[in-house]
Amino acid sequence: MPGLTVNDSGCRVLMLPKSALENATEDDNLKVIRLKHPRSLEPSLYLLNGKTNKIYEIMSFQEEERSWFIGERVVSDGSLMLSTPVDPTFLILPSLISAERNMPLEDLLDDTEYPHLNILSSMTSGLKNVSNQLGDTSLNVWKYDEEKCLSWLQGRVEAVQKVLEEQKVDPTGGSPDYACDMPVELLRYSFGIISEYLPSDLSDKLETKLNLPPPSVKRKQSADDEQTSKKIKTDEKAETKPATKKAPTKPKEKSAKQKNLEKSAIGTSSITSFFKAKPK
Helix, strand or coil, rough: CCCCCCCCCCCCEEEECCCHCCCCCCHEEEEEEECCCCCCCCEEEEEEECCCCCCEEEEEECCCCCEEEECEEEECCCCCCEEECCCCCHHHHHHHHHHHCCCHHHHCCCCCCCCHHHHHHHCCCCHCCCCEEEEHHHHHHHEEEHHHHHHHHHHHHHHHHHHHHHCCCCCCCCCCCCCCCHHHHHHHHHHHHHHHCHHHHHHHHHHHHHHHCCCEEECCCCCCHHHHHHHHHHHHHHHCCCCCCCCCCCCCCCCCHHHHHHHCCCCCCHHHHHHHHCCC
């Protein structure tokens, strides 16, 4: 029926890169799985391409009073879902860091609450950047190496910074009211992007390694600010300037008419004296 409004929780609009569909000829090659987010450790959705063994983060953006027109239906849930590739190394890191003993990665990622977490045990190509492999490769045992991890993360931050510079991204949003050291602020911006996928402790250590100075974004002085500043300085000078004493003014000389009136008033009673009671 044209114009049918559907409130179906299973209907979503998802935008994803072409690589996510690569070689996915069958429905079971693409799966939406639930994993722990590497920073918050809260449940988060990911798209898994079983053929390419690549994983994509799914992010949802919602706005009120928005719907989708899909075919002849109106879907009341107007949320938009975006999917971007994510390095599985970031998803494995929290488990490596918290490991109390050395064990095969399959056992380390065994989690009854997140059964799909074990899928990551086959995505080990990047683990050499953050850990050392122990024993025979068939054992798939890895031990976290913090120094190696921080060096790798520093490289990732600098790689993001380079992309932002090439795309001429302005961390101030193009505002003319702010001045900053652009390379430093781009590095800080890049660090913020990478730290979204790191445990808070590791993020703090990475910030220390990057030796980022305190934020130096300062507001430029506008023409109005300059006038206000000049006015304040002028007022301050006026307050500090010693007050000058005025010379005493000479009494104004009286006219001849005023002098004659004063002479004629001598000995004359006031008009109110005529209404006073006479003394007995």
